[in-house]
Amino acid sequence: MGYEDMKPPIGRDTRLCMSLSGRPGNAGSRFHNCLYEILGLDYVYKSFSTQDLAAAIGGIRALNVRGCAISMPFKEAVIPLIDDLESSARAIDSVNTIVNDDGRLTGYNTDYVAVRQLLEKRIEKPVPFLLRGSGGMAKAVAAALRDAGFANGTIIARNKMAGQAIADQYGFCWQADLPPDSAPLLINVTPLGMEGKDRDALAFRAEQIAACSTAFDVVAQPVDTPFVRAARAARKSVISGGEVIVLQAVEQFILYTGVSPGADDIYEAARYAHGADVAARIAD
Structure with missing residues (x-):
């Protein structure tokens, strides 16, 4: 069975997750979307940049975006715009993950x-x-x-x-x-x-x-x-940074979906998003 046969088609019930970065790339989207396919989850992930951080965070609330990864240069600037900080983010005063629970935005630091x-x-x-x-x-x-x-x-x-x-x-x-x-x-x-x-x-x-x-x-x-x-x-x-980004993305994935992917699933998503070398080092 191919991945396209396992995941529900995108529709009105599909949950959106996203990232905000000064220099958006494709790796995060590839990693998360690969895991959605493997595990048959009705989610989709898309990366964005913005010149208006406050409006972007408002959009997360207004559109009920489930989760958002936060990268440079927004990790500190986002703090006044959300409702609460989990303990790791509070201790560091830096957020790399936002989870949206019915409009309440909580910041985490999976880095x-x-x-x-x-x-x-x-x-x-x-x-x-x-x-x-x-x-x-x-x-x-x-x-x-x-x-x-x-x-x-x-x-x-x-x-x-x-x-x-x-x-x-x-x-x-x-x-x-x-x-x-x-x-x-x-x-x-x-x-x-x-x-x-x-x-x-x-x-x-x-x-x-x-x-x-x-x-x-x-x-x-x-x-x-x-x-x-x-x-x-x-x-x-x-x-390497590839290892960091995979491990922190796994933590984000669990926060967004409530699902813990297996080691083989993580390896496959890491290989697809970052290449065989990074995947092999994560698997060691």
Whole structure:
């Protein structure tokens, strides 16, 4: 039986889920819609961008959109526009997921869940780190690092107010520019390497990558960033943004539908949306 024979046709009872991003892509839509097909769920998922965030959130209420993924640059700006925050989003002051329950909008942060899972699964013990970035995702990563036992780290951010705030909140150091030395764990949580004007930018210097043990790039569009390619060429352990985006999307999927997909279903959706390499790493 093909996927088209399992899922109900789109109609008036079909539930809509969506995403809002400054740079919308296709991966989220492909992932969620693939799982809807596999599991025969009467849902459809579509990505959007907007120049009017308040109107977009109003549309979620007015049209009874079931759920909405929130990406840069809206993760903090959306907070005053919704009704409540779940504990992870409240602690981080950053939302990446909205769930609509009969017009009441609650914000969650599934990025935190995904990052913590990856840290605990892929790194044997807490090590010193350099984290580059100071936005909403950087907060989620910093919180996950702290809660996974990583106590020795530095936030690298030219925005002193934002970078110092994250460092102070989670017990780390801050500095404006990359230090001359490296750390066992390097984490990029900036747009460097992302599709667009920063696509060819390297988040850390080549000598820092050569000296590290693990390279963690949260950028997912593309998954194969210059930082990831350089780390793989240097035979370092790599955690990619594709892995983060799959794990956090699974958490979103469960929140939206109430259905927990099986490991084989997740693998198939990840392979379809992100490629065999990301799917294989999630399955490990």
